[in-house]
Structures are given as C-alpha cells and as structure tokens.
Amino acid sequence: MASRPPLKMVGDLPLIAYFADNWENVENFQAEEGDLLIDTYPKSGTTWMSEIVDLVLHDGETKTSQRGAIFERVPFLEFAMPDMPTVSYGPWADHVKDFWKIRHQRDILYLFYEDMLExxxxxxxxxxxxxxxxxxxxxxxxxxxxxxFKAMKDNPMANYSTIPSSIMDQTISPFLRKGTWGDWMSHFTVAQIEVFDEYYKKEMSDTDLTFCF
Structure with missing residues (x-):
C-alpha cells in the first residue's frame, strides 16, 4: 500500500509538504483582470473543461496543450486535508446551488456535464x-x-498518467473512467436510490435548478 505523503504544519493546519513549502505563494496570490476560475464539484468534468479552456485560449493549437500535464497548465487552487472523516469538498447541493444563485450577479458561465455530452x-x-x-x-x-473522451483518455497530458502510481494508482480505478452520465444506476441499490431521491428532493426544493440523472 502506498504511504501517505509527508506533512508539515502551517500554523495549526497539517498540510502535504508540497503545499506547505509553497504556502507563502498561496497567501500572497492576487487574482488579475482576465483570470479564469474553473469551479467544479469533484468528478464533474473538471479536466475536460480545463482542456477545452486551455485550447480556446490558445486558438485551438493542440501543440501548446502538450507543453505540460493539464494540472500544470491549469493549476488547482486547493489543498488536501488528511484524515478528514467526511467529504472535504462540502455538500454537492450547496456547491451547485450557490453558483446558480449568483450566476446573473457575477461574471459566471454555468455549464452542465450532461449538456457537454449531448x-x-x-x-x-x-x-x-x-x-x-x-x-x-x-x-x-x-x-x-x-x-x-477517447482522445483525452489516450493523452498523457490529460489522463494523469504522468503522476507516479504511488500517488495515483490507476490500476485500481482509472482517472478517466467512462465519460458517460448515469453510471450510478450500475452501482446504486434500490435502497440507495430511495435515499438519494429523498436527499435530492429536500436539498433542491428551494431552487429552480434541475439536473438530468
């Protein structure tokens, strides 16, 4: 089994050493006019959208997309919290509803994974x-x-295959899995579907935002 990466303390917060060593850059980061922020819930097409945005910015020149892995060309602004007992990204419903609520107040482009597939x-x-x-x-x-999906799955600059297996073991689960929607139906039991339906009904009752699932 792969060992956990070493931790360092930043104040009272334990961080992976890579992030801790660069914490000054994080604290001093200032967004500039024209910066783009891709904000997605995990496994919602983040890499797909990042690759599209990078290509659009470079006028579709695919050679420029080979200058580095996607996580280097479109870096993440986040950090890992070890041993957290719950989902570290917070509730899915809060994430999608908060951005939906302010989509007309801010300079936001709100896209849906299912629309991208369609x-x-x-x-x-x-x-x-x-x-x-x-x-x-x-x-x-x-x-x-x-x-x-096929092109990205075969592209080392997009499929995360440049990351050592000690950090991301893709023999357990490939980073780019199927590129479809609705795969939950292959995994959820009837009881789990009922639980999710209740959760969705409750959490989405205060918004006009709807999803196809």
Whole structure:
C-alpha cells in the first residue's frame, strides 16, 4: 500500500509538504483582470473543461496543450486535508446551488456535464463567447476532436498518467473512467436510490435548478 505523503504544519493546519513549502505563494496570490476560475464539484468534468479552456485560449493549437500535464497548465487552487472523516469538498447541493444563485450577479458561465455530452461543440462555443474568442468552425471541430473522451483518455497530458502510481494508482480505478452520465444506476441499490431521491428532493426544493440523472 502506498504511504501517505509527508506533512508539515502551517500554523495549526497539517498540510502535504508540497503545499506547505509553497504556502507563502498561496497567501500572497492576487487574482488579475482576465483570470479564469474553473469551479467544479469533484468528478464533474473538471479536466475536460480545463482542456477545452486551455485550447480556446490558445486558438485551438493542440501543440501548446502538450507543453505540460493539464494540472500544470491549469493549476488547482486547493489543498488536501488528511484524515478528514467526511467529504472535504462540502455538500454537492450547496456547491451547485450557490453558483446558480449568483450566476446573473457575477461574471459566471454555468455549464452542465450532461449538456457537454449531448452537444460538445455547442458548449465549446459557449466557452469561446464567454472568453471573448471568435474561432472559425474548423478550429471548433479541432478542439472538439482533441477533447473527446477517447482522445483525452489516450493523452498523457490529460489522463494523469504522468503522476507516479504511488500517488495515483490507476490500476485500481482509472482517472478517466467512462465519460458517460448515469453510471450510478450500475452501482446504486434500490435502497440507495430511495435515499438519494429523498436527499435530492429536500436539498433542491428551494431552487429552480434541475439536473438530468
């Protein structure tokens, strides 16, 4: 079994050494005009959207996407909390509802994973419009082909295969799994579905936000 990475204390907070050694940069970080923040709940298409945004920013030039792994080209602004007994990212419902609530008040582009699967090029055009890029149709198609599930699963710069297996063992579960939606139906029992339905009904009762699942 892989050992845990070493920890260092930052104040009263135990952090993975990599983050602790760079904490000064985190504290001093200042967003600039034009910065883009991709905010997703875990396993909701983060890598997919990151690859699309990176390509749109570089006018669909796929060679530039080979300059480094996706987590280096689009870095994460987060840290790990070891031994946390619950989901460290907080409730899913709070995440999706909070951004939905302020989508018209802030400069926010709200996208759905299911919509991206249904019509990828339509969603790519939404990203282009949001960023302020007007790219020709052949470039849109190029971005689409480069960000299909198969293309990304075969791309070492997108599939996280550059991370040592001691940190991410993809023989247990590949980082890019199936690229579909509704796979929960293959795993949930009838009792679990009933529990989730009750949770969804309760948590989403105060919003007009709906999901296809």
């Amino acid at each position: 019509d990828p090029k339509r969603e790519i055009r939404k990203v282009m419009k949001y960023i302020g890029k007007d790219l020709p149709e052949d470039v849109v198609e190029k971005i689409h082909q480069h960000t299909t």
